[in-house]
Amino acid sequence: MALDRWIALILLGICLAYGYAAWFTMDEGLAPFMQRNPIWPSTFPKALSVLGAGAAFITLFGLEKSEVKVGDIDYRRLHEYKLGQAIALLALMVIYALTLRPFGFLVATSGFLIIGAFILGERKWHVMIPVGVIAAFSVWYLVSQVLEIYMRPLPGFLLGLGG
Amino acid sequence: MLEGMLIGLQTALSLKMILVVIGGCLIGTFIGMLPGLGPMSIIAIMIPIAISMGDPSAALILLAGVYYGAIFGGSTSSILLNAPGVAGTVATSFDGYPMTQQGKAGKALTIAAIASFCGGTIGAILLMIFAPMLSSVALLFHSAEYFALMVVGLSAIAAFAGTGQVAKAIMMTTLGLIMATVGEGALFNLPRFTMGIMDLQSGFGFITLAMAMFALPEALFLVLKPREMKDSGSGDIKDMRITRAEAWAIAPVIGRQSLQGFFIGVLPGAGATIASFLGYAVERNIATKEEQELFGKGSIKGLAAPETANNAACTGSFVPLLTLGIPGSGTTAILLGALIALNVTPGPRLMIDEPQIFWAVIISMYIGNLVLLVLNLPLIPYIAKVLMVPRNYLIPFILFFTLMGAYIGQNNATELLILVGFGICATALKFADYPLAPLLIGFILGGMLEDNFSRSMQLYDGIGFVWERPMTMGLLIIAAILIVLPSYRTRRAKSRQAGVADGD
Numbered sequence: 130m131a132l133d134r135w136i137a138l139i140l141l142g143i144c145l146a147y148g149y150a151a152w153f154t155m156d157e158g159l160a161p162f163m164q165r166n167p168i169w170p171s172t173f174p175k176a177l178s179v180l181g182a183g184a185a186f187i188t189l190f191g192l193e194k195s196e197v198k199v200g201d202i203d204y205r206r207l208h209e210y211k212l213g214q215a216i217a218l219l220a221l222m223v224i225y226a227l228t229l230r231p232f233g234f235l236v237a238t239s240g241f242l243i244i245g246a247f248i249l250g251e252r253k254w255h256v257m258i259p260v261g262v263i264a265a266f267s268v269w270y271l272v273s274q275v276l277e278i279y280m281r282p283l284p285g286f287l288l289g290l291g292g
Numbered sequence: 293m294l295e296g297m298l299i300g301l302q303t304a305l306s307l308k309m310i311l312v313v314i315g316g317c318l319i320g321t322f323i324g325m326l327p328g329l330g331p332m333s334i335i336a337i338m339i340p341i342a343i344s345m346g347d348p349s350a351a352l353i354l355l356a357g358v359y360y361g362a363i364f365g366g367s368t369s370s371i372l373l374n375a376p377g378v379a380g381t382v383a384t385s386f387d388g389y390p391m392t393q394q395g396k397a398g399k400a401l402t403i404a405a406i407a408s409f410c411g412g413t414i415g416a417i418l419l420m421i422f423a424p425m426l427s428s429v430a431l432l433f434h435s436a437e438y439f440a441l442m443v444v445g446l447s448a449i450a451a452f453a454g455t456g457q458v459a460k461a462i463m464m465t466t467l468g469l470i471m472a473t474v475g476e477g478a479l480f481n482l483p484r485f486t487m488g489i490m491d492l493q494s495g496f497g498f499i500t501l502a503m504a505m506f507a508l509p510e511a512l513f514l515v516l517k518p519r520e521m522k523d524s525g526s527g528d529i530k531d532m533r534i535t536r537a538e539a540w541a542i543a544p545v546i547g548r549q550s551l552q553g554f555f556i557g558v559l560p561g562a563g564a565t566i567a568s569f570l571g572y573a574v575e576r577n578i579a580t581k582e583e584q585e586l587f588g589k590g591s592i593k594g595l596a597a598p599e600t601a602n603n604a605a606c607t608g609s610f611v612p613l614l615t616l617g618i619p620g621s622g623t624t625a626i627l628l629g630a631l632i633a634l635n636v637t638p639g640p641r642l643m644i645d646e647p648q649i650f651w652a653v654i655i656s657m658y659i660g661n662l663v664l665l666v667l668n669l670p671l672i673p674y675i676a677k678v679l680m681v682p683r684n685y686l687i688p689f690i691l692f693f694t695l696m697g698a699y700i701g702q703n704n705a706t707e708l709l710i711l712v713g714f715g716i717c718a719t720a721l722k723f724a725d726y727p728l729a730p731l732l733i734g735f736i737l738g739g740m741l742e743d744n745f746s747r748s749m750q751l752y753d754g755i756g757f758v759w760e761r762p763m764t765m766g767l768l769i770i771a772a773i774l775i776v777l778p779s780y781r782t783r784r785a786k787s788r789q790a791g792v793a794d795g796d
Contacts, residue, residue, distance in 0.1 A: 131724075132720070132723060132724040133460070133724035133725060133726065135724075136720065136721060136724050136726065137463070140463055140467065143467075143470075144466075144470070147470055147485070150485060155484070163480075166750070167749045167750060167752075167753050167754045168745075168746045168749040168750060170477075170480040170482060170484055172746075172749070173473065173742045173745060173746070174470070174473050174484070174485075177466055177469050177470050177473070178470075180462070180466050181463065181466035181467065181470060184459050184460075184462040184463040184466060185463055187459040188459045188460055188463060192459070193458060193459045193779055202513060202516055202517055202723065204723035204724070207516075207723075210516040210517050211515055211516055211517075211518070212516065214515050214516075215512050215515045215516050218512075218515060218687070218688075218691060219512075219712060219715075219716065222691060222695060222708070222711075222712050223709065223712055225695060225708070226695070226705050226706075226708030226709050226712065227705070227709075229699070229705050229708070230705055238692065241688065241692060242688050242689070242692060245687065245688025245691065245692070246684045246685055246688050249515070249683065249684040249687060249688070250684060251682070251684035251685070260685060264689070268692075268696065272696075272700060277344075278344065278700055278703070
């Protein structure tokens with residue numbers, strides 16, 4: 130089964146779960162005065178679940194004919210692309226999200242930029258490190274001083290916040 | 293109207309706004325030139341900055357400037373490298389790149405800039421004429437018509453998605469609408485579909501979703517498949533002048549394509565890409581035999597046509613946004629999201645309630661076009677150097693700005709994890725050729741669609757508004773036709789083909 134039909138199957142599942150929630154669970158707790166309204170909080174979601182399930186069904190069973198198109202990237206030959214780099218960068222983004230608060234903006238961001246370039250194959254440390262640090266500092270300066278959005282620059286213990 | 297224009301002029305001509313336009317155009321050109329990054333990603337990345345400026349006029353002017361700049365930058369990389377940064381400029385590379393190969397890169401860039409300028413300026417004039425007209429008609433609309441109009445808009449976007457793609461586009465639109473129902477709506481004051489998760493109480497963040505849908509997959513595609521960056525003499529762009537004869541040759545093309553591009557841009561779902569391809573095709577068909585031979589080999593007409601059309605279409609796409617509050621494309625949907633975040637509701641009342649925003653945007657379009665012509669064009673040889681920035685440095689920065697955009701808006705690290713999660717889903721959808729713009733448009737229109745639907749239901753005490761209001765009925769019928777037509781046409785084409793085969 131082609132990827133687009135697998136995705137249609139997943140989306141059908143989402144629509145069914147959503148539809149179940151809308152049709153069978155939402156109306157129970159509705160206040161009596163609201164029940165006399167022509168529109169309930171569940172009305173629109175009910176319609177959406179039917180529409181979504183219908184469209185997913187059409188794609189799933191290939192009722193709408195379409196020619197197989199290979200886009201920019203052919204997912205069937207994904208391993209031929211730089212998949213490792215992409216996954217490593219995604220992992221790096223997750224790590225960045227988790228370390229942004231505890232490590233502070235400057236440390237986390239310089240780290241992200243330097244390791245990101247490293248993952249992509251850059252080995253010139255004398256360029257990577259200054260670029261990463263200067264960029265992190267300038268963005269922090271712009272965001273916190275010019276746009277006035279507070280971002281903790283350094284780890285808490287260095288700022289005397291007790292971690 | 294005149295008064296509004298003067299207020300707009302006053303706003304747009306202040307030093308701050310001019311700087312904003314110039315900045316927006318430069319940033320847009322800069323990033324738009326990078327192959328693989330489209331205007332939607334660039335605008336998504338710029339939104340947090342625009343919103344933190346606090347002033348809706350300035351924000352919209354900045355984003356519109358970025359939009360123009362991105363389209364212009366996209367043409368530059370199409371011409372110099374045959375690597376269009378933006379889908380709307382693919383047609384530009386048909387004749388632009390051959391000109392570069394012939395050593396006429398400077399001339400090609402000048403023609404592109406002049407064509408863009410004329411297309412954008414004529415588009416802005418048409419916008420000035422048509423937007424107020426449409427606005428005054430739209431004032432007669434009630435919730436029921438708004439609901440129907442949004443349904444038409446969403447169906448048109450699905451219908452333009454391409455052959456065999458209609459069900460997928462409807463699926464994506466519905467998914468967007470479903471995502472919009474998550475969280476606490478204004479209408480019912482109770483959380484829906486939050487699954488007890490506190491972070492979902494206020495719904496999904498629009499900026500996070502925009503980044504995840506456009507910026508992240510595009511960046512990941514750049515990682516997966518590095519594009520060949522051939523330097524084809526972009527370092528020596530010289531002789532940027534064009535002759536009088538060439539100017540006369542492209543003048544009618546520019547005139548025709550400005551009009552055609554503008555009206556295609558007004559249609560929801562069509563946009564700059566279709567306008568540029570159609571413009572190219574039309575001009576090739578009506579050219580003389582000798583000129584037709586030149587198309588694809590460096591014809592100046594073939595270059596001017598898509599360039600004029602895509603800029604006129606960009607301007608045209610502002611018509612439904614500013615007058616009806618309904619975005620016709622992914623880019624205008626992002627702009628709509630930004631406006632809503634700034635507490636401005638675009639729609640027919642915008643022109644009356646906040647003329648300074650409405651007119652300042654239109655006037656800044658002229659300024660933006662002028663900036664592109666007089667500032668960006670001479671700077672192109674230098675800006676083109678950005679194409680030489682090594683990919684190893686570029687990609688971490690793109691990813692970082694994507695993360696920052698989502699983080700600044702919410703100041704919440706969970707948002708970053710949601711971003712990565714959605715980004716992976718969006719990349720998978722992109723692999724399977726699902727269109728992503730309908731999802732975002734559905735998400736942004738979802739709240740408004742449900743509000744208008746609920747209001748009409750309450751007013752008419754049921755679904756009766758559909759048949760009691762002829763205009764609503766008419767619009768909904770149009771929507772249904774839009775959905776059914778593409779598959780009907782493919783089926784008919786197929787049965788015809790089959791018939792021929794049988795006969796033979």
